[in-house]
Amino acid sequence: RQWREGPWDLMRYAPAGGYGPLRQALSDYLGSVRSVRSTAAQVIMTTGIHQGIDVTIRLLCDPGDTVWIEEPAYWGVRNLLASAGLKLVPLPVDDEGLGLGEIEHSRPPRLIVVAPSHQYPLGMVMSLARRRMLLDYARQHACWILEDDYDSEFRYGSRPLPSLQGMDEDGCVLYAGSFSKTLCPGLRVGFLVVPEALAAAFANAVAELYREGNMMTHAVLAEFIREDHLGSHIRRVRRRYAERRACLIEEIHRHFGDTLEIVGDDAGLHLILALPDGVDDIMVERDALQQGGVVTRPLSTYYMDRAHARPGLLLGYAGATPDEIRPAFEALARVIRRYV
Ligand SMILES: Cc1ncc(COP(=O)(O)O)c(C=O)c1O
Structure with missing residues (x-):
């Protein structure tokens, strides 16, 4: 339908940050299913969580900075951070997710990378108390948190806890999502939701570093979300x-x-x-x-x-x-x- 009806605009370079209607559709969708609080301008289209993390590191970290990651963690994220010359500090997870117990006296990191909805690979959910602790810590020590929300749509018993981003009052959480698990990884479409103060810088950075992705695919996805095909697909699978x-x-x-x-x-x-x-x-x-x-x-x-x-x-x-x-x-x- 998109090819028949409206291809010309979709053949140009996308506006910085990606195709506007998709950013709006995602902002609405994430607000209702993940309690993510955003405007369309805060949604930055990427080719997936890997690219979202890559641009985050480039804009917010310097080589040699410390980053806390969960132990164990997804090797993809670990490799991305290590290849940028960052110093990785692994923090063990327990049944409640990432614990900050042992780090009281260590130097605060620049960035903390977590998957609170479903820790990868162990699969626990970060408790509400730990989420509050983490947000308090980030606010007090001026660190950024990157929330990797790679598969939270798939819960079979209880409803998911709202995103960490939705609890953040201080603009320190960047939320990274992707269609890799909800649709398929070959699509290469993901998104970052960044704090308002960072939105313009991230949109420009993605435009200049990588371009914003495939507009035709973005346009199809925008309709796919608006017409609730994404929601019904997720409910079915x-x-x-x-x-x-x-x-x-x-x-x-x-x-x-x-x-x-x-x-x-x-x-x-x-x-x-x-x-x-x-x-x-x-x-x-x-x-x-x-x-x-x-x-x-x-x-x-x-x-x-x-x-x-x-x-x-x-x-x-x-x-x-x-x-x-x-x-x-x-x-x-x-x-x-x-x-x-
Ligand atoms: C925890 C975690 N984050 C991110 C990704 C990759 O995301 P993307 O395909 O959006 O780059 C994966 C892929 O398996 C993953 O397991």
Whole structure:
């Protein structure tokens, strides 16, 4: 429809920050589903969370600055920060998410990167008390917080807590989102919601560094959101992913009873199957692939401090039907049994 009806404007360079109607549609959508507080001008289109973090580092950090990250964390974020010459300080997460307990006396960082809605890879939700603590800390010490909200649409039990950005009264949170999990990563469309005072600088920076992305895709997405196709797609796949998750958990219990812990909240596109201390999860992953044809990820590789890493396997279930999950887990279970 877009190609037939209105292509000419969409063939020019986009305005700084991206296609206006998409920024407005996202501002409205995020306000209603994630309690994100923004105007369209604060929404900056990116090609995904990676680019959102890249531009954040370029504008707000200098090489040598300290950045706090969760331990364990997504390797993609870790690599981005390290390649910009930043000093990474990993802070352990517990059941309530990132803890600030041990850092009372250390120097405040320039930036704190967190995934409070669904910690990656362990999958817990940051408690309200911790969120308040983190926001207070950032305000008192003038640090920026980057909130990575990569998959919060997929919760199967309870409703998600509102975003950290929605609780921020001081303009210190930058919210990074993406269509990589809600639609598909090949689309390469994501967004940042930045504090009002930073909006013009971020729009210009994205325009000058990378250009604002593909306007035709932006225009289609704007309509897709406005006509509630995104909402209905998410509602539909959420049911499907919940079934797949339940099927995987059932298989785990059928093969191992309660002997192996399943880590994480009832949410997301993957779960963590913890392995007993001392098991080399990298070997398990290798054997699972070579002998069982099953792709997994070793949990230990998500830690900066490998000596204190917890062994386990990250198992993605969203892309596999129950009929594919059952034989795959059977093959995986044969490999795991040799190690536990
Ligand atoms: C925690 C986390 N953040 C960000 C991303 C990547 O986001 P994008 O594809 O939008 O760059 C991923 C991808 O797996 C992820 O797991």
